[in-house]
Amino acid sequence: MTDTTWHDRARNLNIDGRAFIDGQRTWSRSGQQFDNLSPIDGRNLGPVARCGADDVELAVANARAAFEDGRWANLAPAKRKRVLVKFADLMQRHRDELALLETLDMGKPIKYSLSVDLGGAANCIRWYGEAIDKVYGEIAPAPSDSLALITREPVGVVAAIVPWNYPMLMASWKIAPALAAGNSVVLKPSEKSPLTALRLAELALEAGIPPGVFNVLPGFGNEAGSALALHMDVDCIAFTGSTRVGKQILQMAGQSNLKRAWTELGGKSANIVCADCPDLDAAVAASIGSIFFNQGESCNAPSRLFVEESIRERFIEKALALVPDFTPGDPLDENTVMGAIVDDIQLGTIMKYIGEGKAAGARLLAGGERMRLESGGYYVAPTIFDNVHADMSIAREEIFGPVLSVLGFTSLDDAVKQANATQYGLHAAVWTSDLSKAIRTSRALRAGTVHVNQYDNDDITVPFGGYKQSGNGRDKSLHAFDKYTELKTTWIQVARA
Numbered sequence: 001m002t003d004t005t006w007h008d009r010a011r012n013l014n015i016d017g018r019a020f021i022d023g024q025r026t027w028s029r030s031g032q033q034f035d036n037l038s039p040i041d042g043r044n045l046g047p048v049a050r051c052g053a054d055d056v057e058l059a060v061a062n063a064r065a066a067f068e069d070g071r072w073a074n075l076a077p078a079k080r081k082r083v084l085v086k087f088a089d090l091m092q093r094h095r096d097e098l099a100l101l102e103t104l105d106m107g108k109p110i111k112y113s114l115s116v117d118l119g120g121a122a123n124c125i126r127w128y129g130e131a132i133d134k135v136y137g138e139i140a141p142a143p144s145d146s147l148a149l150i151t152r153e154p155v156g157v158v159a160a161i162v163p164w165n166y167p168m169l170m171a172s173w174k175i176a177p178a179l180a181a182g183n184s185v186v187l188k189p190s191e192k193s194p195l196t197a198l199r200l201a202e203l204a205l206e207a208g209i210p211p212g213v214f215n216v217l218p219g220f221g222n223e224a225g226s227a228l229a230l231h232m233d234v235d236c237i238a239f240t241g242s243t244r245v246g247k248q249i250l251q252m253a254g255q256s257n258l259k260r261a262w263t264e265l266g267g268k269s270a271n272i273v274c275a276d277c278p279d280l281d282a283a284v285a286a287s288i289g290s291i292f293f294n295q296g297e298s299c300n301a302p303s304r305l306f307v308e309e310s311i312r313e314r315f316i317e318k319a320l321a322l323v324p325d326f327t328p329g330d331p332l333d334e335n336t337v338m339g340a341i342v343d344d345i346q347l348g349t350i351m352k353y354i355g356e357g358k359a360a361g362a363r364l365l366a367g368g369e370r371m372r373l374e375s376g377g378y379y380v381a382p383t384i385f386d387n388v389h390a391d392m393s394i395a396r397e398e399i400f401g402p403v404l405s406v407l408g409f410t411s412l413d414d415a416v417k418q419a420n421a422t423q424y425g426l427h428a429a430v431w432t433s434d435l436s437k438a439i440r441t442s443r444a445l446r447a448g449t450v451h452v453n454q455y456d457n458d459d460i461t462v463p464f465g466g467y468k469q470s471g472n473g474r475d476k477s478l479h480a481f482d483k484y485t486e487l488k489t490t491w492i493q494v495a496r497a
Helices: 003-013 055-067 076-091 096-107 108-134 167-180 195-207 222-230 243-255 280-296 309-326 344-359 410-422 437-445 478-484
Strands: 019-021 023-024 033-037 044-049 146-155 156-162 184-188 214-216 234-240 260-264 270-273 304-308 361-367 382-386 403-409 426-433 449-452 485-493
Touching: 003 096, 019 055, 019 195, 019 280, 033 096, 033 214, 044 449, 055 156, 055 184, 055 214, 055 222, 076 096, 076 108, 096 108, 096 167, 096 361, 108 146, 108 426, 156 167, 156 222, 167 195, 167 234, 167 478, 195 214, 222 243, 234 243, 234 485, 243 260, 270 280, 270 410, 280 403, 280 437, 304 410, 309 361, 309 382, 309 403, 344 361, 361 478, 403 410, 410 437, 426 437, 437 449, 478 485
Parallel strands: 156 184, 156 234, 184 214, 234 260, 270 304, 270 426, 304 403, 382 403, 426 449
Antiparallel strands: 019 023, 019 214, 033 044, 146 485, 361 382
């Protein structure tokens, strides 16, 4: 598909910003709306419903009614499977439309909206659909005059609040296991990227998910998001976003009905490259590619690069040679690998940190400036700082942009100590030819995922989540069902013969 075709499709795309409640599109009950501006060029994609507490009340009431009458929860797992597989098929059938909405909304390159976001989201829906009729209960080792059953039941009404950086993918990680388990769901996408979530709700209905089971409320976190977190009839809330907001979600869950609260939060991932790295070129390519992928707007981005001093200059030389490959371009051009920052607020945050890095004495090796100003959009050059010290803000705080901080080390123990000296614990990596060193280091790193001699390799079969203030609970894999199901013990007295 050519660049012109994607632009033509964008001009002709019918965008509907209304909420989705009880199987129908609707504006907010207050009538309030907000403009949805594309980060590509600042164009207004159209009005979006600004949902608030009244809309949350309506959506939760419908979700509760749907759960209680069993229209979805009481279906045999094999029947829910068939619906979810059809849902995934419909996502693939509408792949170009969904990918285009994702790119227009969030600014990521269309090639990745298609391959990573749409592909991963559809696969996630399909995987949990296929899994649910293969999840067994247990029989406990009870005395001979008893039968003790351990079964899983859906928790009820699940609220899911997802971020703007991977709108489809993050939504699928929540809704797929929640729906597969038989729950009703109210999804609140970020106000910065609501469009694919709204379209997914229509496709879910078409696939056979009954009205009221899957609802989508666009709106702002302090309005719709807070109302969901405080709602007394929401049984579980799953949140992906910043650590600051995650803490608020946990507090609101406690203030209300002690609803289950699961959070996947920020990161400042450490990437440790030892002198005995088995393939330096591969380490450089992975390090650069992973920090600049998705414009650096990834919670697991390896934003702290620890390089052993004996190979530091060689590593940096190779890294700088790759930087031009990530020059921001038109996200609707299939050759573009780095697109636009999501909005002017995030752009300002990134530029603030770049300024702080310069002021603190870090050596700017590449980037550091805005690009493509003539487009009307928000673009930042891929940026690398060297001579970074652990106490600098660019080494301590999550930037969520294409900014890499390079720190040297001579002692691996010291590198691990620095890597762990953060509030976060999402991802980490170590590159070494020494298997024993790799195992010792991976065990020592306090992170939910540790990569060895690669970065970012994973799939739906393994859990995703973090230690410390990177959150609690896990997305992906069968472990995600732990968040959306209750364990019930049924103890049966067996009559004597």
